[in-house]
Amino acid sequence: MIYHDAIVIGGGLAGLRAAIELNRHNIKVAVISKVHPIRSHSVAAQGGINAPLGNHFRGVYDTWEKHAFDTVKGSDYLADQDAVIRMTRDAAERIYEMEHWGCPFSRTTEGKIAQRPFGGAGFPRTCFVADTTGHALLHTLYQQIIKFKQAAERKEIVIYEEWLVTDLVIEDGVCVGVIALDIVSGRLESFQAGAVIFATGGAGRIYGKSTNAVINTGMGIAVPYWAGVPLKDMEFIQFHPTTLLGKNILMTEGCRGEGGYLLNNKGERFLEKYNDSKKDMEIAPRDIIARNIVREIMAGGGFDNRYVHLDLRHLGEEKIMQRLPAIRDICKEFVSVDPITDPIPIQPGQHYTMGGIDCNTEGETVVKGLYAAGEAACVSVHGANRLGGNSLLDTIVFGAIAGSNAAQYIQGLAGKKGENTLCDTLKRAEQRINTLGKSSGNESYAGIKGALNNVMDDKVGIFREAPTLNEAFREVKTLQERYKKIKLNYTGKRVNLSLVWALELKGSLDLAEAIVAGALARKESRGSHFRTDFSKRDDAQWLKHTLAYYTPDGLRLDYKPVNIGPFEPKERKY
Numbered sequence: 001m002i003y004h005d006a007i008v009i010g011g012g013l014a015g016l017r018a019a020i021e022l023n024r025h026n027i028k029v030a031v032i033s034k035v036h037p038i039r040s041h042s043v044a045a046q047g048g049i050n051a052p053l054g055n056h057f058r059g060v061y062d063t064w065e066k067h068a069f070d071t072v073k074g075s076d077y078l079a080d081q082d083a084v085i086r087m088t089r090d091a092a093e094r095i096y097e098m099e100h101w102g103c104p105f106s107r108t109t110e111g112k113i114a115q116r117p118f119g120g121a122g123f124p125r126t127c128f129v130a131d132t133t134g135h136a137l138l139h140t141l142y143q144q145i146i147k148f149k150q151a152a153e154r155k156e157i158v159i160y161e162e163w164l165v166t167d168l169v170i171e172d173g174v175c176v177g178v179i180a181l182d183i184v185s186g187r188l189e190s191f192q193a194g195a196v197i198f199a200t201g202g203a204g205r206i207y208g209k210s211t212n213a214v215i216n217t218g219m220g221i222a223v224p225y226w227a228g229v230p231l232k233d234m235e236f237i238q239f240h241p242t243t244l245l246g247k248n249i250l251m252t253e254g255c256r257g258e259g260g261y262l263l264n265n266k267g268e269r270f271l272e273k274y275n276d277s278k279k280d281m282e283i284a285p286r287d288i289i290a291r292n293i294v295r296e297i298m299a300g301g302g303f304d305n306r307y308v309h310l311d312l313r314h315l316g317e318e319k320i321m322q323r324l325p326a327i328r329d330i331c332k333e334f335v336s337v338d339p340i341t342d343p344i345p346i347q348p349g350q351h352y353t354m355g356g357i358d359c360n361t362e363g364e365t366v367v368k369g370l371y372a373a374g375e376a377a378c379v380s381v382h383g384a385n386r387l388g389g390n391s392l393l394d395t396i397v398f399g400a401i402a403g404s405n406a407a408q409y410i411q412g413l414a415g416k417k418g419e420n421t422l423c424d425t426l427k428r429a430e431q432r433i434n435t436l437g438k439s440s441g442n443e444s445y446a447g448i449k450g451a452l453n454n455v456m457d458d459k460v461g462i463f464r465e466a467p468t469l470n471e472a473f474r475e476v477k478t479l480q481e482r483y484k485k486i487k488l489n490y491t492g493k494r495v496n497l498s499l500v501w502a503l504e505l506k507g508s509l510d511l512a513e514a515i516v517a518g519a520l521a522r523k524e525s526r527g528s529h530f531r532t533d534f535s536k537r538d539d540a541q542w543l544k545h546t547l548a549y550y551t552p553d554g555l556r557l558d559y560k561p562v563n564i565g566p567f568e569p570k571e572r573k574y
């Protein structure tokens with residue numbers, strides 16, 4: 001049995017930031033990640049990170065209050081306002097900290113951190129590093145961790161890379177550790193810890209058309225769910241308006257922030273035809289633009305009935321090369337289009353998991369010693385619709401908060417706990433994996449995964465309604481049954497990716513069930529969740545968070561109130 005005072009699951013921005021905070025409090029911390037930390041999906045973030053720095057002063061000062069209001073309004077009033085206030089208040093400090101740690105932010109002519117407009121604010125609030133912001137931020141944090149390794153005055157942060165966490169271990173309502181599989185050797189190991197922080201990222205790959213890395217299966221969210229921790233607001237899935245046709249690689253909101261246009265097959269900026277987007281046009285919030293692109297395509301304004309154009313040509317070569325160089329590379333590489341001379345074919349695609357592990361503003365879950373942060377968590381700051389640039393901010397703000405609270409909790413602990421429960425859970429996990437290896441079933445990973453992706457793309461997308469959601473629910477249940485007969489392609493121990501993917505698929509299936517069940521139950525339209533059969537927001541019935549519980553008898557839904565603060569829920573008019 002391996003012991004660390006604290007264990008962080010996930011080597012993305014939220015996980016690394018939490019680990020650094022624990023280390024600052026002199027806690028012996030380890031990070032477990034199924035990939036090398038800098039291969040986490042955070043590295044793919046493009047457009048930027050929000051903070052009310054006001055570096056492009058145009059007669060109106062930006063403030064955390066304004067940032068908080070925009071976030072709450074953008075969330076369609078489902079965000080918890082205490083959490084939003086915490087995030088926006090801490091934003092500037094976290095950004096300057098990243099700057100001082102060496103993050104190479106793009107600059108204004110006066111040398112300040114440059115900011116670009118993103119949806120929801122209407123003026124420049126999004127700090128960026130060209131169009132590779134996540135890459136720069138993640139490398140900055142990873143460098144800090146390497147620095148600790150070499151600096152004698154700080155304890156080392158131990159990293160277990162290519163280890164898959166399979167089980168969370170709880171004893172008498174207290175988290176005592178996790179079970180993880182060393183992918184390289186095939187060995188299962190129990191990890192005992194005073195506190196555990198889940199920072200396992202999003203679940204985008206439950207969908208087929210997604211901007212997410214293939215590792216974003218959602219299994220990291222499912223592990224605490226299987227152990228009885230509730231998930232919050234899983235039905236709220238963000239669809240990004242602009243993903244590359246057919247490949248669904250993200251074309252950052254920064255393209256529109258820098259002045260890009262969305263054009264229909266007549267070359268018109270069609271967003272002006274729709275009431276909710278005609279004011280802000282290309283920088284209206286994402287849920288609105290994604291819906292209006294689909295509406296335009298359904299009304300005959302698309303190309304081949306499946307895409308529209310994102311036009312950057314008028315920005316000119318110099319600006320594109322300076323501000324959006326990676327976008328240009330991706331377009332040339334994947335669809336042979338050069339945005340300097342041609343419009344980019346785009347369609348909406350799954351992008352972000354607004355829901356996640358239910359936790360409060362301190363990162364605490366219902367289980368003592370168990371914390372959550374980043375995209376895996378639902379604090380909730382994004383409510384029913386996340387504003388672009390707020391997710392990167394969420395990772396470093398709540399990563400630091402969860403780390404700091406976990407450190408205080410550990411300092412108050414009397415001693416190690418849970419050896420027997422950890423041993424029992426390890427044995428059960430070994431049995432589960434042995435049974436999987438010996439399966440004589442005839443179902444393949446690829447067959448079930450492909451079917452799941454199709455159901456979610458076709459029936460639980462931007463526009464939803466009861467008959468298709470019911471079909472989706474039945475189909476997900478059938479896939480869960482088929483999963484029981486899954487057969488691995490390979491049963492060896494070392495680097496058995498067939499086993500890894502099969503374990504992860506169970507997580508995707510169970511989260512899909514929570515998404516569909518939440519969507520079916522929520523008989524209203526709010527943010528990203530648009531029901532054609534209940535097209536209005538219904539605050540009287542539905543201004544509440546959904547909670548999904550995994551129980552031996554199946555999924556159970558419950559609800560809890562939203563924390564309303566200074567911003568009274570209003571109709572979201574634009």
Ligand SMILES: Cc1cc2nc3c(=O)[nH]c(=O)nc-3n(C[C@H](O)[C@H](O)[C@H](O)COP(=O)(O)OP(=O)(O)OC[C@H]3O[C@@H](n4cnc5c(N)ncnc54)[C@H](O)[C@@H]3O)c2cc1C
Nearest residue numbers: 010011012013014034042047048165201220374375391392
């Ligand atoms: C293409 C793209 C562009 C984006 N651009 C922006 C942007 O410009 N601005 C913005 O605000 N947001 C953006 N986002 C969203 C943002 O990048 C993510 O929400 C954020 O980076 C998530 O960080 P994280 O630390 O929570 O998780 P991740 O970075 O996804 O890291 C998850 C970690 O968990 C580990 N893990 C998961 N499951 C397990 C397990 N079972 N066992 C062990 N380890 C596990 C993984 O190995 C990984 O290290 C973008 C997202 C995408 C997909």
